[in-house]
Amino acid sequence: MKEQSDTTVCSPTEAILESISDGVFTVDHEWRITSFNRAAEKITGIPRQEAIGRFCSEVFRSSMCETECALRETLASQQPVIGRTGYIIDVNGTRIPVSVSTAVLRDADGTIIGGAETFRDLSEIEILRKQLEAKYHVGDLVSRSPSMQRIFEILPAIAESSSTVLIVGETGTGKERIARTIHELSPRKEGPFVAVNCGALPDTLLESEFFGYKAGAFTGATRDKPGRFAMANGGTLFLDEIAEISPALQVRLLRVLQERTFEPLGATRSEKTTARIIVATNKDLGEETRKGSFREDLYYRVNVIRIEIPPLRNRKEDIPLLVDQFIRRFNSLQGKRIHSVTPEVLSLLLSRDWPGNVRELENVIEHAFILCRGDIITIDALPDEFRGRSACTQPLQDIRTTRGILEAQAIRQALEAANFNRIEAARRLRIHKSTLYRKMKQLGIDPAARSHTGRADPGPSRKA
Structure with missing residues (x-):
C-alpha cells in the first residue's frame, strides 16, 4: 500500500x-x-x-x-x-x-x-503618518509653511520663559491657539489658562474683570469677586485685542506688568499675581503708539517677545493640512466618517483669499459637514458663494495661483527631504536643477536656503 x-x-x-x-x-x-x-x-x-x-x-x-x-x-x-x-x-x-x-x-x-x-x-503607515504629522504639528497648531515653521521652532523656548509675549496677526489667524500652545508647552501647563477679550467689554466692566472687587466696592457688590489676574495665578493670562483698552486702563495695566501687583476695586492693599501675560492684537501697535492711542511705555512693556502670524492667503500650502485637521475634529464631534474633500473643492479652497483666515476656513468646513450626506465633501455642501463655481470656470489667474501653490508645496517638501540640497531635490522632483532654481525664484522660495550642516547647498551651475 x-x-x-x-x-x-x-x-x-x-x-x-x-x-x-x-x-x-x-x-x-x-x-x-x-x-x-x-x-x-x-x-x-x-x-x-x-x-x-x-x-x-x-x-x-x-x-x-x-x-x-x-x-x-x-x-x-x-x-x-x-x-x-x-x-x-x-x-x-x-x-x-x-x-x-x-x-x-x-x-x-x-x-x-x-x-x-x-x-x-496599516501599522507602519500609521507610524509614518504620525512622524510626518509631528513634523508639521506643535500642540493644536498645524502648518508646513516656512514662516509658520520658524514660529514652531521658537515656541518651546518661548514657553520655557516667563516673559510677556505679544502676538500680532489679522482676525482669525489663530492668535489664541498660539497662546494656548505656549501655555501647554510651558512649566505652567498644569495651571489655568484664562482668556479675556479686551474689545468685548466697556472699561468699567473690564477693570473689574481684570482686577476683581471687594464686597461693598459699589452698589450690588455683596461679596468679593476675584479678577482674571487672580484667577490666572500659576498659569497664563491671555489678553486679546489689547489695543482696544482705554488710556486710563492702560496705566493700571502697565503698573501690573511692572510691579506684578494689582488692587481689586474697593481694596485697601495690593495683591500679587504670578500669571504669565500673553497679549494679542490685530492692529499695528507701533502705529497706534505714534497716533497716541496706545501708551508708548506699555507698548515696550508688552513687546518683549513678538510673534507675527502670517495670514492664510500667504500660506495657502497649509490649507490641505488644515482641512484634514478640521475634518478629523468634526468627525469626532459629530460622529461622522467623512474622510476628504473632492479635488474640485480643494481647488476652490486654494483659490480663495480667505479674508477671515483660518477661522473662516474652519467655518466653511463645519458648514460642509452639516450638508454633506456622503463620506466626501463636494461643492454642493459648500456655502452659497462657492456653489456654481468650479475649477474649470475659475479665472486664469486663479488656476495659475492654485498650480503655483501646489508646486511650491512640492518643492518645499522635496527640499526638506533632501536636507535643502537643491541638486538632490531636483532629482526627487524629476526635473533639471536649473528648472528647479527658476521655479524657486518664480514662487518666491528662498534660493539661498542652507542645509542643516550650515553650508550653502549647491545650486544650478552657470552652464546648466
Whole structure:
C-alpha cells in the first residue's frame, strides 16, 4: 500500500491567497469563518484552526463590528466596500489599524454563500503618518509653511520663559491657539489658562474683570469677586485685542506688568499675581503708539517677545493640512466618517483669499459637514458663494495661483527631504536643477536656503 504524503496540495487560488501579504477570510451566512489565510494568522496572531468555525466578531474584535460592519453592508447591498479604515484587536490585545475591503462570495452556480474580506495592516503607515504629522504639528497648531515653521521652532523656548509675549496677526489667524500652545508647552501647563477679550467689554466692566472687587466696592457688590489676574495665578493670562483698552486702563495695566501687583476695586492693599501675560492684537501697535492711542511705555512693556502670524492667503500650502485637521475634529464631534474633500473643492479652497483666515476656513468646513450626506465633501455642501463655481470656470489667474501653490508645496517638501540640497531635490522632483532654481525664484522660495550642516547647498551651475 502506498504511503500517504503529509504534503497538502493547494489549488492555484489557494496558493495565491497564501502568498499575499493582505489578510483574507471568508464567512458563511451565519457569520462563521470558513477560511483564514496565512497573512490573517500573522496579523491577528490567531492560528487558522482556532479561527475557522468562530464568529468573525469574536476573532477580530474590530471597531467596525458593532455598527459599521463592511461585510454586512456588502451582503445587504451586494456592492463591495473598498478601503474602509478601522482597527482590530490582535491576540495580545494590541490595537492594529487596518484597511478593509469586502465582496460577496458566490459558488459555481452564482448563488451567494457568504462574504469575503481582505484587510491590510496599516501599522507602519500609521507610524509614518504620525512622524510626518509631528513634523508639521506643535500642540493644536498645524502648518508646513516656512514662516509658520520658524514660529514652531521658537515656541518651546518661548514657553520655557516667563516673559510677556505679544502676538500680532489679522482676525482669525489663530492668535489664541498660539497662546494656548505656549501655555501647554510651558512649566505652567498644569495651571489655568484664562482668556479675556479686551474689545468685548466697556472699561468699567473690564477693570473689574481684570482686577476683581471687594464686597461693598459699589452698589450690588455683596461679596468679593476675584479678577482674571487672580484667577490666572500659576498659569497664563491671555489678553486679546489689547489695543482696544482705554488710556486710563492702560496705566493700571502697565503698573501690573511692572510691579506684578494689582488692587481689586474697593481694596485697601495690593495683591500679587504670578500669571504669565500673553497679549494679542490685530492692529499695528507701533502705529497706534505714534497716533497716541496706545501708551508708548506699555507698548515696550508688552513687546518683549513678538510673534507675527502670517495670514492664510500667504500660506495657502497649509490649507490641505488644515482641512484634514478640521475634518478629523468634526468627525469626532459629530460622529461622522467623512474622510476628504473632492479635488474640485480643494481647488476652490486654494483659490480663495480667505479674508477671515483660518477661522473662516474652519467655518466653511463645519458648514460642509452639516450638508454633506456622503463620506466626501463636494461643492454642493459648500456655502452659497462657492456653489456654481468650479475649477474649470475659475479665472486664469486663479488656476495659475492654485498650480503655483501646489508646486511650491512640492518643492518645499522635496527640499526638506533632501536636507535643502537643491541638486538632490531636483532629482526627487524629476526635473533639471536649473528648472528647479527658476521655479524657486518664480514662487518666491528662498534660493539661498542652507542645509542643516550650515553650508550653502549647491545650486544650478552657470552652464546648466
